Amino acid sequence: MNDQIEELACAIIGSGPAGYTAAVYAARADLHPVIYTGMEPGGQLTTTTEVDNFPGYPSGVQGPVLMEDLRSQAERFGTDVRLAAVTAVTLSKARGGWHKLVVDGGAEVRARSLIISTGASAKYLGLASEKRLLGSGVSACATCDGFFFKGQRVAVVGGGDSAVEEATYLAKLCRVVYLLIRKDHFRASKAMQHRAENTKNLKVLFHTELREVLGERLVTGIEVFHNQTRELRRIELEGVFLAIGHKPNTAIFEGQLAMDQLGYLVTDPDSTRTARPGVFAAGDVKDKVYRQAITAAGSGCMAALDAEKYMASVADSMRVA
Ligand code: NDP
Numbered sequence: 001m002n003d004q005i006e007e008l009a010c011a012i013i014g015s016g017p018a019g020y021t022a023a024v025y026a027a028r029a030d031l032h033p034v035i036y037t038g039m040e041p042g043g044q045l046t047t048t049t050e051v052d053n054f055p056g057y058p059s060g061v062q063g064p065v066l067m068e069d070l071r072s073q074a075e076r077f078g079t080d081v082r083l084a085a086v087t088a089v090t091l092s093k094a095r096g097g098w099h100k101l102v103v104d105g106g107a108e109v110r111a112r113s114l115i116i117s118t119g120a121s122a123k124y125l126g127l128a129s130e131k132r133l134l135g136s137g138v139s140a141c142a143t144c145d146g147f148f149f150k151g152q153r154v155a156v157v158g159g160g161d162s163a164v165e166e167a168t169y170l171a172k173l174c175r176v177v178y179l180l181i182r183k184d185h186f187r188a189s190k191a192m193q194h195r196a197e198n199t200k201n202l203k204v205l206f207h208t209e210l211r212e213v214l215g216e217r218l219v220t221g222i223e224v225f226h227n228q229t230r231e232l233r234r235i236e237l238e239g240v241f242l243a244i245g246h247k248p249n250t251a252i253f254e255g256q257l258a259m260d261q262l263g264y265l266v267t268d269p270d271s272t273r274t275a276r277p278g279v280f281a282a283g284d285v286k287d288k289v290y291r292q293a294i295t296a297a298g299s300g301c302m303a304a305l306d307a308e309k310y311m312a313s314v315a316d317s318m319r320v321a
Contacts, residue, residue, distance in 0.1 A: 008034050010307055011101060011111035013086045014249070016043025017293045018117035018283025018300035020070035025304030027077035031113070031311060033304075034080040036103065041083060042067030043119050044246075044284075045293055054293050063143075066293070089114075091256045095277040096314040112314065113278045113307040116253070116265065117300055120246035120284040120291075125157070129213040130240070137219025140242045142166035146173050154239035155180055155222055157210050163243035164192040170241065171199045178235060180208045180224060213240050248285050257281075264288050272303040278314070280306050 010031035012019050019035055026033040045051065045063035052060040061069075075081060088102040091114070098110035122140035124130055130138050139145040142156070146169060154174050156167040159181035167179045179196065184206050186193050196202055205224070211232065212223035221236045248264045250257070257274050258266040265281040267273055272280040282303035283296035 006107075006109045007098070008032070008109060008111040009311060010034070010113045010115065010304075011036065011086075011099075011109065012115040012117060013101075014038050014043065014117035014119055014283070014285070015041050015071070015081070016045065016067075016117060016119045016283055016296060017070060018119070018285075018296040018303070019043070019115070020067070020074045021297040021300030022115045022117060022282055022304040022307075023074035023079040023081075023300075024070075024077060025301050026115070026307060027074060027079045029304065029308040031304075031308060032078065032080070033074075033115075034082060034109075034111075035074065036082050036084050036086050036101075038085050038118065038249075042071070051293065070297075087252065089252055089256070091253075091276045091279055093276060096318065097277070099276075099279065113311055114280070115272075115300070115303045115307055116257075116274075116279065116281045116285055117283045117296075117303070118249040118285045119296075120248045122242060123245050123247050124242055125210060125244065127210070127213060129215075130210075130242070133213050133215055133219050133240075136217060137215060137238060138213055138240045138242070142169045142241050142243075145239075145241075146170050149174050149239040151175055152239060153235075153237035154178070154241060155210070155235065155237055156241045156243055158243035158245070159183060159185070160187040160243065160245065161189055161192050162245070164188045164196045166241050166243045167202055168195050168199050170239075171202045174239075175201065176237075177202045178237070179204045180210055181206050182209050182227065183207070210240070246284070246291075248288075250285060260288075262288060272299060272306050278307070278310050280310075 010026045010033040012035040015037035023033050023035045050060045086101045087105045090100040099114045153176045155178040157180045167177050171177045207228045209225045211225045214221040265286040280303040282299040
């Protein structure tokens with residue numbers, strides 16, 4: 001053991017369902033995992049309300065409660081949960097080599113095996129006015145910020161399941177919710193579409209694009225463009241919620257790990273292995289298709305099993321050498 005630098009058998013970056021499930025399995029395999037939670041401990045599910053589709057909860061469960069349960073379960077087997085972010089990595093190309101992690105921009109630690117479960121983050125449109133008013137009426141999380149818009153008027157941008165979920169949640173709090181969909185149809189599932197259609201104070205505006213968020217210090221309205229009639233019009237309201245999908249959190253791995261065009265990590269088929277020995281990827285950071293809590297948890301389990309196998313084979317080759 002180096003005097004200054006902590007050496008770990010298994011480090012896990014990211015604390016969503018993938019990270020915590022990987023931790024449960026890695027801890028039970030005596031890999032003594034350390035999990036770095038990142039800036040959003042518990043991941044995206046901590047910004048959700050009811051989760052109805054995670055097996056084992058017949059009456060549903062609140063997202064934050066589910067994540068607390070997963071964390072406790074990981075800790076029960078000895079996982080070291082650290083409220084810190086890994087801000088840079090240098091991944092070894094050698095089998096059995098040390099992967100170097102910089103934690104919170106300072107301390108360096110080394111890990112023999114590394115599980116990446118950094119997930120994905122909300123996307124924004126890229127409007128200057130959206131950025132300027134972020135936190136002053138613009139948000140990407142209805143369950144975090146909806147409370148501040150009680151009795152007010154808001155818009156949600158997007159036509160997928162997230163957008164409908166956010167819009168129907170907000171409809172319970174707000175006077176009126178406009179759902180802005182750029183196409184003539186939803187991307188959301190039929191069940192979610194029915195939910196939107198059955199919500200009285202939710203007004204769905206198809207063919208509608210958000211062009212500008214209006215307001216100086218606080219949001220006072222939006223300018224929208226109808227892409228069929230080419231008409232620009234203003235709607236007075238107090239809040240704007242973006243729900244247009246997510247981008248994977250892979251910036252710190254650029255140049256070291258293979259990514260697809262959208263920035264998702266690429267792993268071997270039917271495996272969580274990346275091209276670097278001892279580095280595995282699990283959950284939304286490598287999955288743009290399923291993106292469910294349960295599929296993320298499943299792939300976290302796979303990553304830990306892959307890491308366990310890797311560590312055993314490295315130990316074997318060291319014994320032989
Ligand atoms: P999706 O990628 O499914 O949907 C994104 C939506 O945003 C689409 O309607 C898309 O429009 C729109 N959009 C994207 N970019 C822009 C833009 N620049 N301007 C305007 N609109 C834009 O993302 P979600 O986050 O909704 O869902 C991700 C995954 O998570 C899905 O698999 C979903 O099923 C799942 N999910 C499941 C839930 C549940 O089961 N309870 C809840 C939430 C999510 P277009 O269609 O035109 O591309």
